[in-house]
Amino acid sequence: MLYRTAGQFKTSYAADHALFPVKQDAWLLMIILFVAFVVFPLTASEFTINALLVPVLIYSLAALGLNILTGYAGQLSLGTGAFMGVGAYACYKLITIFPEMNIVIAIALSGFFSAAVGVAFGLPSLRIKGFYLAIATLAAQFFLVWLFEKWAWLYNYAASGAIQVPNIEMFGFTVAGPGASPVTKYYFVLIVVTLITWLAINITRGRIGRMWKSVRDMDIAAELVGINLMRAKLSAFAVSSYIVGVSGALFVFLWRGAAEPNLFDIPLSFRVLFIAIIGGLGSILGNYLGAILIVALPVIIGTLPAFFGLSISSSTVEHMIVGATIILFLIIEPHGLARFWQIIREKLIMWPFPH
């Protein structure tokens, strides 16, 4: 009823290829953006912003980066955490070497560093495939985290071995560091994430995106129809690592405030991979749904037992429940939460008819 498409005619090819072939999708998006930009900052408490909204946005961005590589170009990567680390450390070095640099520029530039590293570790993808490639990306994971620990120049020889985010001002506002207000940080992250999502949507449905998808579906066939596999795979690694690097910079500069090398260790990679898979590979929306689930789940688990007066140490239960949830979701819908939404939407468009 709400999604009835009656009366929406497509009279040109352009209309057929439009981003929102159904008007209601556009309205829904407007409502979500309105809630994100106006309602949340006005109503959400500091805790909600710090513990839910900002991490959801940052994790969705990281998952979006991974999804471009794994979901669109079909190259499985287990090194996301390390690439986030490259972005974070690059941003830190830029900020400390050029203190005058605008943070937006520093974050945008730091993505290029992780893109370069991503392309370097993506080179083996030209020769090896599937799980062999997945293990090869683990090489990046372990090597880079080791490097973050041993290369003292990266953290300016700090005795703790950690990087600390200083207060950073932009146009008179403190946007990052301990002095920044949660709402400012939230707006900053939200704008960056919205921009990159908009870019990603358009890349993935354009020529480059189609090239990636054909490589994913069958790389030999793609090669036969004249797609340059090297360019397709390496560009996927570059774009993906760029987005992941930016999310890593945001992760440290606008959320954690400080970072140690082991923050970027393999659990972070797996968490991002969960988000991408539970949300749905090959879907942009899925990253957001997956991030909401994975970020909110521990918060809920942390508060629920106390709510019922039970006292179980929540970290162990968290492992169990997260593990069980992952298996459950994979069994119910292996194509992810995005597919759920797709099914619901189809039903709504057809309603009240079953087919």
Place this chain on the structure above:
Amino acid sequence: METLYNWFVKPFQDMVSAPDFLMQVLWEGLVSGVLYALIALGFVLIYKSSRIFNFAQGIMVVFAALTLVGLHEKGVPAYIALVLTLGVMFVLAAVIERVVLRPLVNQPDIILFMATIGITLFLIGFGEIIFGGENKVMITEQLGIPTGSFTFEPFGGFVLIEQKDLTAVIGAILLVLVLLLFLNKSKMGRAIRALGDDHQAALSVGISLSTIWVLVWFIAGVIALATGIVWGARAGVSFALEVIAYKALPVLMLGGLESVSGAIIGGLMIGILEKLFEIYWGQPLLGGNTETWFAFMFALIVLLFRPQGLFGEKIIERV
């Protein structure tokens, strides 16, 4: 020049000038190589028979070792605890097959891989709730594993060999031999290999998929128990053991995901090479702790030249 000397000449001079120390390093490398090979073997068996990349092998090692030690702490005699642990591993295999794998038959590889990570997380939480998160000591003596050590003196130096390491190596060799015999000679073993070659053909001649899967996961559980005992005797039983599972991954790359002999040779190679690199290059030149990534980098470089690993089946692509 100085750098070149430090990288390419000095390590070898060190090796030649202290051959007894070199032998000690090689022995240590060999022992950890045997363990990597064992874990990799668990991976290979499951991958061969079901095309599942079983990430949970590492946590199965921890879980088996924890169960054994936990049962013994509850007052069960060591050997009975060993048998009971085998029972637990069987139940675990059956439950995993029934609850996780059966509903996911025919899903893409990555989904099944993700599911095994889910199993890993679940077992971490489950193990902690039942046995607690603190470190435990492996019941080495109660199981009759000798704990003394030999020394002998080649080249006027001195090499120390722990008896439990020697037992581990011999035990692992025996286990692998039994396993190879089972896979190659027994009816069940042939069924496992048939399933690995072609699921549908195997099903059509009456091989039961679910029975074989339970069996294979149980064998992987037995291997995990063996690994857990040996590694636990060296380093104590804790959840940190889980990270050794990561060490088996480059072994798999090197040896090929389907090859039993590849897993063994790859494991030994990586064990020895990473120890050598750490002692002669890593610690003096790179600040140490290179063991976390050396194996991966090494395997990566080998893979650039042989994409299917050293012993993997030749990849034939059909369109």
